[in-house]
Amino acid sequence: MSAASTADPAVAAPATAGSETMTYREALRLAMRQEMERDERVFLMGEEVGVFDGSYKVSAGLLEDFGPDRVRDTPISEEGFVGAGVGAAMLGERPIVEIMTINFLLVAMDQVVNHAAKIGAMFGGEVRCPLVIRTPNGAGNQLTAQHSQSFDGWFAGTPGLKVVAPATPADAKGLLKAAIRDDDPVLVIENLPIYKEKGEVDLDPEAVTPIGLAAVAREGSDLTIVSHSFATVRALRVAEKLAAERDVSVEVVDLRSLRPLDVETVAASVAKTNRVLCVEEGWPSYGVTAELAARVQAACFDDLDAPVERLGMAEVPLPYAKELELAAMPTEDRVEAAALRTLELA
Amino acid sequence: MPAVAAPTRLLEMYETMQLVRLFEEAAERQYKAARIGGYCHLSSGQEAMTVGTVEALQPDDLLVTGYRCHGFALARGSSPQSVMAELFGRRDGCAHGRGGSMHLLDVDRGYYGGWGIVAGQLPVATGMALSLVRRDVPQAVLCELGDGAINMGAWHESLNLAAVWNLPVVFLVVNNRYGMGTSVDRASAEPDLFKRASAFRIKGERVDGDDLDAVIEAAGGLLEEARAERRPAVLEAVTYRFRGHSVADAGLAYRSREEIEERKKLDPLLRTREQLLARGTDEAEIEAAERNAADAVAGAVEFAESNPAPELDRLAAGVYAPGSDAQFERMQPGSPIGERELVFDAGLGQ
Numbered sequence: 001m002s003a004a005s006t007a008d009p010a011v012a013a014p015a016t017a018g019s020e021t022m023t024y025r026e027a028l029r030l031a032m033r034q035e036m037e038r039d040e041r042v043f044l045m046g047e048e049v050g051v052f053d054g055s056y057k058v059s060a061g062l063l064e065d066f067g068p069d070r071v072r073d074t075p076i077s078e079e080g081f082v083g084a085g086v087g088a089a090m091l092g093e094r095p096i097v098e099i100m101t102i103n104f105l106l107v108a109m110d111q112v113v114n115h116a117a118k119i120g121a122m123f124g125g126e127v128r129c130p131l132v133i134r135t136p137n138g139a140g141n142q143l144t145a146q147h148s149q150s151f152d153g154w155f156a157g158t159p160g161l162k163v164v165a166p167a168t169p170a171d172a173k174g175l176l177k178a179a180i181r182d183d184d185p186v187l188v189i190e191n192l193p194i195y196k197e198k199g200e201v202d203l204d205p206e207a208v209t210p211i212g213l214a215a216v217a218r219e220g221s222d223l224t225i226v227s228h229s230f231a232t233v234r235a236l237r238v239a240e241k242l243a244a245e246r247d248v249s250v251e252v253v254d255l256r257s258l259r260p261l262d263v264e265t266v267a268a269s270v271a272k273t274n275r276v277l278c279v280e281e282g283w284p285s286y287g288v289t290a291e292l293a294a295r296v297q298a299a300c301f302d303d304l305d306a307p308v309e310r311l312g313m314a315e316v317p318l319p320y321a322k323e324l325e326l327a328a329m330p331t332e333d334r335v336e337a338a339a340l341r342t343l344e345l346a
Numbered sequence: 347m348p349a350v351a352a353p354t355r356l357l358e359m360y361e362t363m364q365l366v367r368l369f370e371e372a373a374e375r376q377y378k379a380a381r382i383g384g385y386c387h388l389s390s391g392q393e394a395m396t397v398g399t400v401e402a403l404q405p406d407d408l409l410v411t412g413y414r415c416h417g418f419a420l421a422r423g424s425s426p427q428s429v430m431a432e433l434f435g436r437r438d439g440c441a442h443g444r445g446g447s448m449h450l451l452d453v454d455r456g457y458y459g460g461w462g463i464v465a466g467q468l469p470v471a472t473g474m475a476l477s478l479v480r481r482d483v484p485q486a487v488l489c490e491l492g493d494g495a496i497n498m499g500a501w502h503e504s505l506n507l508a509a510v511w512n513l514p515v516v517f518l519v520v521n522n523r524y525g526m527g528t529s530v531d532r533a534s535a536e537p538d539l540f541k542r543a544s545a546f547r548i549k550g551e552r553v554d555g556d557d558l559d560a561v562i563e564a565a566g567g568l569l570e571e572a573r574a575e576r577r578p579a580v581l582e583a584v585t586y587r588f589r590g591h592s593v594a595d596a597g598l599a600y601r602s603r604e605e606i607e608e609r610k611k612l613d614p615l616l617r618t619r620e621q622l623l624a625r626g627t628d629e630a631e632i633e634a635a636e637r638n639a640a641d642a643v644a645g646a647v648e649f650a651e652s653n654p655a656p657e658l659d660r661l662a663a664g665v666y667a668p669g670s671d672a673q674f675e676r677m678q679p680g681s682p683i684g685e686r687e688l689v690f691d692a693g694l695g696q
Binding site: 159211 | 410439440441442443444445449451453458459460461462463466468469470471472473474475476477478480481499500503504506507510663664665666667668669670672673674675676677678679680681682
């Protein structure tokens with residue numbers, strides 16, 4: 001067969017150590033750069049990833065360093081080039097497909113859900129699809145109904161896909177690297193407001209964040225807030241505020257992976273705090289927080305001192321006017337109010 | 347006039363065509379006996395197109411098809427046993443009972459499925475051609491689709507990508523005149539389907555899909571150009587399916603018995619048989635080939651009947667890659683009823 005070998009290439013010894021402060025978008029770029037250096041099979045394609053340096057500048061400079069074959073500009077054809085990623089992955093390559101925002105992934109839904117996610121199972125394990133799709137979710141820039149959505153739960157509800165959603169630069173690098181090395185299709189959900197956030201990032205090319213492992217982003221004893229992506233940034237800010245103003249100790253569990261979902265870490269936290277608030281940027285009905293609520297009540301029934309609470313986007317297509325947009329979003333004020341309600345302090 | 351296949355090779359191809367026809371007839375009987383479930387799309391009448399296009403492939407070329415795929419798997423050399431066992435949903439089926447009639451594959455022979463969403467296989471085949479170019483492999487991809495698929499967006503996106511990127515993929519449009527029950531002239535504003543290639547400035551050709559020699563020559567030429575010049579192309583093979591869209595469709599709501607009978611006079615099996623006789627092959631040799639095909643189908647049914655069902659405690663095997671099980675370990679607390687037994691303990695990620 002002419003298919004590329006699926007064996008891992010030899011791993012170069014880490015040339016650098018230590019860490020550096022960088023933005024989330026720089027951390028994603030570092031992950032791609034390191035993985036492209038490590039493995040010839042890795043290539044990036046998407047709209048404006050090359051000459052334009054990336055719609056959100058995540059891939060800036062990569063075209064210059066890796067050339068147009070490995071940093072491939074595509075026409076506006078999401079179904080076509082996501083599917084092309086599927087086909088290349090089936091032959092053993094490691095494509096990274098960038099979708100400008102998660103809203104546009106919907107026109108490629110057939111390739112994601114009916115193709116990529118089905119390959120391993122439907123073909124009896126005879127062929128795999130090690131595809132990475134990177135795309136940001138998020139709202140808050142008056143981008144309105146068609147450009148402000150978070151479909152995290154839709155994809156996380158699909159067997160055959162893995163879904164990760166980093167909230168920090170360190171995890172952006174670590175999870176994207178893990179996704180590229182994974183043998184299954186992985187959706188890496190990035191986030192528009194976090195692209196500019198800074199944090200410490202381990203420079204070691206071999207440092208990856210394991211898929212399926214949540215992180216306790218902040219320790220606390222009175223309430224657990226479970227979140228992912230930008231909701232984690234909000235949760236951490238609210239936790240600091242509540243500590244300072246109300247002497248309340250909030251633990252924040254950052255899910256990092258949505259499928260597999262690390263319920264074990266969540267349950268251990270709830271066993272300690274006895275109260276839990278689940279927050280997401282998307283619509284809560286049938287969403288990530290709905291899934292969490294179901295699993296947490298089953299896993300932690302005897303630990304709970306209050307019903308599992310949840311908070312997400314108001315269930316309307318996002319409006320344009322700044323006041324209306326803000327009113328619809330799970331802002332820090334709304335997270336704080338929900339936290340106090342869960343603590344019965346409201 | 348197309349080049350003419352040598353008698354010995356023609357006889358082998360005739361045997362494969364017989365194998366496909368008899369396999370489909372057996373599949374219909376087994377479906378009606380409830381041993382085969384789901385959808386079952388037969389290709390009877392399309393054998394020259396199927397066997398001829400596969401004949402034009404080199405061993406390392408890749409093949410991707412839609413769901414009317416039994417014949418393609420058989421022509422590519424998959425064992426009739428593994429294909430029939432898959433239709434029966436048995437353990438040693440080519441997809442281990444996970445795919446069924448629409449999702450056959452044979453990776454060792456470069457056959458990457460058997461896809462069930464109309465036109466969904468086109469972007470996938472396009473990506474495979476991209477991978478061949480990236481890895482500098484001098485082969486091509488043959489991507490089969492039906493006449494109904496060319497009205498999908500995926501057709502447009504795939505042909506455009508293949509053309510702007512100069513990819514070695516031949517899109518084989520099997521025009522059997524009906525997408526389910528909708529005739530081509532009711533579905534496509536340009537009923538000369540091959541002409542739609544011109545929108546992408548790539549070559550489009552039409553061939554009589556029931557003329558084995560002509561199919562081999564047309565497919566062979568376009569595949570050779572794809573390999574050598576890295577250009578995509580469209581080949582429209584005009585043929586006819588004798589049966590309905592699937593076994594559940596009598597095929598008479600949208601076409602007359604007279605039309606079907608008229609087309610059966612052009613049966614590619616009869617035409618190829620006549621060619622064999624005309625090229626000097628003995629009647630006895632032809633009959634021996636027909637017996638071989640019948641024996642292979644009988645053996646396939648026998649194999650499928652005795653092959654065990656897939657193991658229930660492997661329900662989740664294949665869904666995720668081997669080694670993924672550790673990633674899912676922490677998902678288990680609070681699982682819905684049955685998830686542990688049916689998923690986590692049933693081969694998930696192993």
